[in-house]
Amino acid sequence: MLVDDIMSVTETAGHLIDGFGTRSRAYVQVQNGCDHRCTFCIIPYGRGNSRSVPAGVVVEQIRRLVDRGFNEVVLTGVDLTGWGGDLPARPRLGDLVMRILRLVPDLPRLRISSIDSIEADPRLMEAIATEPRLMPHLHLSLQHGDDLILKRMKRRHLRDDAIRFAEEARRLRPDMTFGADIIAGFPTETGAAFENSLRLVEECHLTWLHVFPFSPRPGTPAARMPQLDGRTIRKRAARLREAGAARVAMHLDAQQGRAHRVLMESARMGRTEQFAEVVFDGDREEGAIVPATITGRREQRLVAV
């Protein structure tokens, strides 16, 4: 997960979790801190090592949210796939997901926020394959598509690992869509290394890109590496964003004529299971899950009746 995202994660006191968000969706923080030390990231210095909220506490919280009328819960964490490593018996994120879905049968939709795909466990893959209430949208913390840069970032995966994961998730769940964090202009990034990141967008079938132009965080190892000039960084970030916009348009255009179930965030706007925004001409009940047939696209949104 990237610094800017992490800074926006609500701090929880003593592992207490809370639900917040709109009336339609609640966010539940199940993990905080991180055991990794990516060279660009300041989070572990401030947040310390990974701490997990026990599964029983998470399940109770989600039960309460469902009783209050929430139709969708999103599990969040600084290093979500690190969940469970500090708990007795060291359960994995997949165990938590399966347990929530089994013990809260009235929860219509469960999402997981950003994950480190190399840490996805077998039970999580099983949940992707067998649990329709786990939404077919994963946000992947990929950061780059070049092996040497990934090593300099001290990430734990290589580009082939990312491609393999995306293929496997799509094989298990053909309607799966991916978002991803990608850093443009990491120190020492050559033109060829950047092209590897750009090609990853296609090769991993990424749709929703969060592109971060690299900016050094004082005190991190990456801040001491040879930096690229700002213009190159901005140009590369723009090319990645263009590639992302083209992928979004492709995804949205492919929905034409399809039936979706949309969770309404306001009277006229909701989201598909794959997290695409849908606009309606007439009002729907906010917070409800409604059927919709897609009739077209308006820029980065679907239009439905």
Ligand code: SF4
């Ligand atoms: S996995 Fe890396 S980027 Fe994410 S919080 Fe941990 S150190 Fe930072």
